[in-house]
Amino acid sequence: MYLRYFARTPFAALPPVGFPADGGAVKSGEQLCRACGLCCDGTLFDLVKLERGDDAGKLKALGLPVSISRGKTPVARFPQPCSALCADRTCQVYPERPWQCRTFECQLFKDATAGRITFVAALRLVKQTRRRADKVRRLLRELGDTDEHRALGERFHRTSERMESGKAAEPAKIKFADLSLAVHRLKLFLHDKFYTQNEARSGGKSPSPEAAENHFKMTF
Ligand code: SF4
Ligand code: SF4
Numbered sequence: 001m002y003l004r005y006f007a008r009t010p011f012a013a014l015p016p017v018g019f020p021a022d023g024g025a026v027k028s029g030e031q032l033c034r035a036c037g038l039c040c041d042g043t044l045f046d047l048v049k050l051e052r053g054d055d056a057g058k059l060k061a062l063g064l065p066v067s068i069s070r071g072k073t074p075v076a077r078f079p080q081p082c083s084a085l086c087a088d089r090t091c092q093v094y095p096e097r098p099w100q101c102r103t104f105e106c107q108l109f110k111d112a113t114a115g116r117i118t119f120v121a122a123l124r125l126v127k128q129t130r131r132r133a134d135k136v137r138r139l140l141r142e143l144g145d146t147d148e149h150r151a152l153g154e155r156f157h158r159t160s161e162r163m164e165s166g167k168a169a170e171p172a173k174i175k176f177a178d179l180s181l182a183v184h185r186l187k188l189f190l191h192d193k194f195y196t197q198n199e200a201r202s203g204g205k206s207p208s209p210e211a212a213e214n215h216f217k218m219t220f
Helices: 029-036 056-061 099-103 107-113 117-144 152-163 170-193 196-199 210-220
Strands: 048-049 075-079
Touching: 029 107, 029 117, 107 117, 107 170, 117 152, 117 170, 152 170, 170 210
Parallel strands: none
Antiparallel strands: 048 075
16 A cells, blocks of 8 residues: 555456565565555455545546545545556556555554564465455355455445345355355454554544444454
8 A cells, every 4th residue: 555656557356366476575565565455455444535635536537436425524535445456456546646545554564664574474474364355255256246346344244134134045154154254364364464553443544444343343
């Protein structure tokens, strides 16, 4: 999220897992993010909130589907997976990216750039996490949710409601048990390695209260 380049090829759905052939080639936070993308692809967050200073009109003109939430305090935000995320995990609107995107650093990024963990170890954790997220996506697809344009937490929430309606066949129930376990394992990883205490308390891309509380904490 923090260190990305402008790129030209937008990626509408989720990029496949793909890493540098040489794990040792990752030697900076920038390269780590290029191998990760979890804060843009709907794994960590449901949405990004715009802040004062972000130009919603300009971001919309650049293709970000910014909308205003209903409720007592309207909030401008756009959903994840981000439509500006490219197949090579660069940001198509990098020079104009919103404030949350400019400032967000996950815990793993902070630890790696501060030298508390090596980049090789950080990349290993990114790989493990992306594999866990891909497993969740696969199980969601097998249970009939093929909406790759929605965040994982939201998809799991919707699938849970469907499965708990009592109409599911026995094989689907067994698969849903697998999905619940896969989501649980992913959630543990995200909270242990990526989310930070500050983010859990605040809003925005952080995990937003919606993402962290409703999906990655309460729903899972
Ligand atoms: S989740 Fe962390 S390591 Fe991954 S792209 Fe975002 S800031 Fe970079
Ligand atoms: S605009 Fe989208 S792709 Fe770019 S950094 Fe923000 S969330 Fe990621």
